[in-house]
Amino acid sequence: MSALDVAAVRKDFPIIEHHASLGRPFVYLDSASSSQKPRAVIDAMSEYYETTHANVHRGVYAIAQEADARYEAARRRVARFVNAPSENEILFTKNVTEALNLVAGSWGRANLRAGDIVVLTEMEHHSNIVPWQILQEQIGFEIRWLRVTPDHVLDLSDLEQTLDGAKVLSFTAMSNVLGTIPPIRHLVDAAHAAGAIAVIDAAQYVPHLPTDVQAMGADLVAFTGHKMLGPTGIGVLWGREALLDAMPPFLGGGGMIREVRLDGFTPEGLPHKFEAGTPPIAEAIGLAVACDELDRYGMDAVWAHERRVTAYAIETLTERLGDDLVIHGPPADGDRGGVLSLGFKDIHPHDITQVLDQSGVCVRAGHHCAKPLMRCLGVGATARASFYVYNDTDDVDALADALLACADFFF
Amino acid sequence: MPGLEDLYREIILDHYRNPRNRGELPSPPAHRAEGFNPLCGDEIVLYVEVDGGGVIRDLKVGGQGCSISQSSASMMSAAVKGKTIDEARALTRAFKALMSIHESKLEGDGEPDGSGTDTPVPDPEVKLGDLEALQGVVKFPVRIKCATLSWNTLTQALDEVHQAS
Numbered sequence: 419m420s421a422l423d424v425a426a427v428r429k430d431f432p433i434i435e436h437h438a439s440l441g442r443p444f445v446y447l448d449s450a451s452s453s454q455k456p457r458a459v460i461d462a463m464s465e466y467y468e469t470t471h472a473n474v475h476r477g478v479y480a481i482a483q484e485a486d487a488r489y490e491a492a493r494r495r496v497a498r499f500v501n502a503p504s505e506n507e508i509l510f511t512k513n514v515t516e517a518l519n520l521v522a523g524s525w526g527r528a529n530l531r532a533g534d535i536v537v538l539t540e541m542e543h544h545s546n547i548v549p550w551q552i553l554q555e556q557i558g559f560e561i562r563w564l565r566v567t568p569d570h571v572l573d574l575s576d577l578e579q580t581l582d583g584a585k586v587l588s589f590t591a592m593s594n595v596l597g598t599i600p601p602i603r604h605l606v607d608a609a610h611a612a613g614a615i616a617v618i619d620a621a622q623y624v625p626h627l628p629t630d631v632q633a634m635g636a637d638l639v640a641f642t643g644h645k646m647l648g649p650t651g652i653g654v655l656w657g658r659e660a661l662l663d664a665m666p667p668f669l670g671g672g673g674m675i676r677e678v679r680l681d682g683f684t685p686e687g688l689p690h691k692f693e694a695g696t697p698p699i700a701e702a703i704g705l706a707v708a709c710d711e712l713d714r715y716g717m718d719a720v721w722a723h724e725r726r727v728t729a730y731a732i733e734t735l736t737e738r739l740g741d742d743l744v745i746h747g748p749p750a751d752g753d754r755g756g757v758l759s760l761g762f763k764d765i766h767p768h769d770i771t772q773v774l775d776q777s778g779v780c781v782r783a784g785h786h787c788a789k790p791l792m793r794c795l796g797v798g799a800t801a802r803a804s805f806y807v808y809n810d811t812d813d814v815d816a817l818a819d820a821l822l823a824c825a826d827f828f829f
Numbered sequence: 830m831p832g833l834e835d836l837y838r839e840i841i842l843d844h845y846r847n848p849r850n851r852g853e854l855p856s857p858p859a860h861r862a863e864g865f866n867p868l869c870g871d872e873i874v875l876y877v878e879v880d881g882g883g884v885i886r887d888l889k890v891g892g893q894g895c896s897i898s899q900s901s902a903s904m905m906s907a908a909v910k911g912k913t914i915d916e917a918r919a920l921t922r923a924f925k926a927l928m929s930i931h932e933s934k935l936e937g938d939g940e941p942d943g944s945g946t947d948t949p950v951p952d953p954e955v956k957l958g959d960l961e962a963l964q965g966v967v968k969f970p971v972r973i974k975c976a977t978l979s980w981n982t983l984t985q986a987l988d989e990v991h992q993a994s
Binding site: 773 | 832833897
């Protein structure tokens with residue numbers, strides 16, 4: 419594995435060049451929200467619209483067939499990226515939120531009854547909480563929670579008891595607030611031992627680590643394009659073919675049916691059964707190219723690079739900002755990704771990010787769509803810096819400088 | 830790009846560092862109202878004590894949030910304490926007009942004509958005083974909701990007091 423050449427990677431991203439040409443500092447530390455896009459992705463989508471666009475699935479004419487072929491080729495590319503056994507197991511959705519709503523709305527509605535048990539964790543994004551709560555209001559099952567310890571990892575001491583009688587365990591593969599990566603295979607195996615299916619929200623995982631859905635062992639895995647160099651508007655749900663086959667359709671409409679009569683319908687087979695309406699065609703093509711780019715960088719190299727930058731960040735920020743700084747999350751050598759949730763000198767995260775913006779440092783402030791976790795941490799909000807392929811130690815230094823300037827400003 | 834000094838005027842930072850009327854009141858008799866900014870997690874808890882003559886006898890502010898929401902709440906509490914409900918409502922209208930005048934300017938609509946349903950019509954007699962320091966907030970549109978949170982919560986509290994009486 420060769421190390422990631424960040425200087426070369428940065429040249430792949432037009433937005434970096436754009437800000438440099440304007441003479442503006444651009445320290446983008448918000449990839450956990452959404453990554454920037456390389457030129458190859460932008461160009462592939464433009465080229466598709468300029469040469470090939472037509473609707474998929476129903477066209478006989480040449481460009482419609484070509485659009486269809488490229489859309490399905492994108493599905494195969496994404497399948498290969500996460501080592502899915504079959505492209506029929508790759509469902510394109512709008513985002514992870516829609517993918518998890520599909521899981522709750524299709525699998526959950528078909529399989530959960532009053533008195534059943536759903537297990538989630540306290541560090542879930544709202545998109546892996548609210549779809550279950552919506553269904554809970556309609557059906558009346560119980561939701562149990564795996565808690566977060568003071569060390570910012572999942573408390574698994576009562577795992578077996580918590581899972582006892584559960585029908586589903588749905589959990590994040592990497593916290594979007596803490597960076598915590600739980601023991602995925604252990605959780606999946608425990609769920610299966612209890613007779614539950616395992617669902618993984620891999621939104622923060624797939625962009626950063628080599629991903630093999632078969633090795634993960636779960637039944638359903640959701641991730642999204644725009645956090646992994648791809649465009650917005652496309653998410654992915656991978657599922658075991660037999661499980662997806664048995665699930666009823668989620669959204670109804672064109673594209674997902676084999677037959678419609680006045681007295682009913684017959685759904686299409688996989689994967690189209692779950693892709694009602696005109697799908698995100700250009701976005702799928704863009705996502706496939708994002709997979710190409712990430713594989714060109716090498717996911718092992720991407721992960722090693724992020725671990726290095728994260729370790730440097732934890733060391734540097736702690737050293738330069740001292741006790742005034744709180745980093746919510748596991749230590750550098752723990753099971754964690756490149757997401758740092760910060761508290762600094764009681765300055766509200768909104769004020770921190772406002773001042774950081776003056777230095778061109780882009781970090782996110784707020785509850786990060788994880789209000790139960792915020793309550794657990796005892797804070798209303800954090801300032802969150804997150805790293806990706808185009809970030810390096812110079813960005814960390816700029817963040818530390820900006821935080822010190824922030825302290826000067828308010829005190 | 831507007832500078833930080835437009836947003837963080839010295840008087841705002843003073844109210845942030847030394848918030849006025851911070852605390853709680855026994856409820857009842859005080860009326861308690863909560864306001865949330867779901868975008869950022871800011872929350873304001875107001876305790877409002879109104880006497881039989883419709884005068885705000887006491888008011889305390891709790892909750893947590895950024896410097897803008899907390900200083901706005903602090904300045905609001907100082908401004909409406911001892912005022913009648915009608916005076917407090919007039920001040921609220923004037924403050925919200927200060928925020929929305931600039932909102933419409935930002936959108937290129939020029940001066941407001943007061944015909945918009947959401948545009949409060951300020952009474953020209955109402956003097957905002959120190960609160961005018963917050964007008965720089967409108968150059969940072971995402972922060973306007975921070976500044977107006979405590980005022981919306983006050984309106985909610987006064988509405989509820991009115992309904993209860």
